[in-house]
Amino acid sequence: MTSLWFERAWIGNRWEKGVRLRIADGRIASVETGAVEEAGDERHRVALPGLCNVHSHGFQRGMAGLSERRSRPDDNFWSWREIMYRFLDRLTPDDVAAITAQAYAEMLETGFTRVGEFHYLHHDPAGAAYADPAEMAGAIARASAATGIGLTLLPVFYAHGNFGAAPPSAGQRRFLNDIDGFAKLLDAARPKLSGDANIGVAPHSLRAVTPDELEALLDMSPVGPVHIHAAEQEKEVADCVAWSGARPVEWLLGNAGVDARWCLIHSTHLAEHEVSRLAASGAVAGLCPVTEANLGDGIFPAIDYLAAGGRFGVGTDSNILVDAAQELRALEYSQRLAHRARALLAGEEAPFVGANLFARALDGGAQALGVPAGLAVGHAADIVSLDLDHPSFAGSDDATLLDRWIFAARAGAIDSVWRAGVKRVEKGRHVDAEAIAATYRACIARLLA
Known part of the structure; x- marks a missing residue:
């Protein structure tokens, strides 16, 4: 079981503080709010549902x-x-x-x-x-x-x-x-x-x-x-x-x-x-x-x-x-x-x-x-983590955080993305980005030759 702890997370279309998500078999097994970070938690700042x-x-x-x-x-x-x-x-x-x-x-x-x-x-x-x-x-x-x-x-x-x-x-x-x-x-x-x-x-x-x-x-x-x-x-x-x-x-x-x-x-x-x-x-x-x-x-x-x-x-x-x-x-x-x-x-x-x-x-x-929405028990662990150290988030509070991301942030605002509990994006890049892009470049070069 994976345990992720966030300073805040978008749960039920509102922000909750101190959120721990436990993930098993690609799904969210439990959601704790008001939780204190514990040993074994992977710590991040902000969680959004994908x-x-x-x-x-x-x-x-x-x-x-x-x-x-x-x-x-x-x-x-x-x-x-x-x-x-x-x-x-x-x-x-x-x-x-x-x-x-x-x-x-x-x-x-x-x-x-x-x-x-x-x-x-x-x-x-x-x-x-x-x-x-x-x-x-x-x-x-x-x-x-x-x-x-x-x-x-x-x-x-x-x-x-x-x-x-x-x-x-x-x-x-x-x-x-x-x-x-x-x-x-x-x-x-x-x-x-x-x-x-x-x-x-x-x-x-x-x-x-x-x-x-x-x-x-x-x-x-x-x-x-x-x-x-x-x-x-x-x-x-x-x-x-x-x-x-x-x-x-x-x-x-x-x-x-x-x-x-x-x-x-x-x-x-x-x-x-x-x-x-x-x-x-x-x-x-x-x-x-x-x-x-x-x-x-x-x-x-x-x-x-x-x-x-x-x-x-x-x-x-x-x-x-x-x-x-x-x-x-x-x-x-x-x-x-x-x-x-x-x-x-x-x-x-x-x-x-x-x-x-x-x-x-x-x-x-x-x-x-045809799928359920949001971060909830039983749902797929599809999670997006924002990087609050990104300059666009300076001075953000709960009310303005999503406005800052949607209207003011450029590349790099997203830190990590989990899909079905597997981290697919880390430090803003897909973990296999280079290999995927290399195959893509070769394909396009051949098609447009």
């Missing part, structure tokens, strides 16, 4: 920074997507494992301890299924095992190029399945998971799945997370209205039985009535503010959504920049830019923005990935 990254495309870490050149006057999400399609054309399972491991190590270093991998790259470069239909899912599982991050695998069903079962493009050939093929993929993926990894299902979007296929997917996976891209782009909304007479989130809420096991990724473009209905559904909005800014997606209506009781988690999506605090910071800053005001994602009962954002992202992210 955050869940609700939305990642691991392989896209390899193209970060490669799409920032203007290629046409109307550069937007759709032109970026063509660059992404060209990048993935050459990827092998080993490439995906190497690139994804780099992303996962960076996630752990910045405070994410579990990731929801929205995994849609299934087939070989010609678009043919591998002999093992879950070959690529196995690459994701290898990356998780190599880094130690917790995994919620979200195999993606993708069958069409646009609403109304439009034919897919050539660039989408590596994603495509019919229902029977996807069922085989899902069955083949489950044995590749280990530890406390879990699995859900991810209809890619209403562009890529018909209503009948969506119903079949839900029958195929009656429990566990359900994730779907929704209303990321204005063109998507317009195309959905032309197809169905309803907006994407409106259609899902009215036809798909959206409830607490659903996570609607982005939901950037919501009408007023959709905001309140999505909040009331119990589903989680999966927000990826850094990627949404990078792609020019738009700004999620977070103020109204939270006022209506909505739940959210954050994700790194394209992995253009992997940083948990940056996602939370970008969410608040997007609201400030849109409304030209400050401290918007706080309230009378939670006046400090950082603490409010962290608490909500912690709870919503765990719900979206």
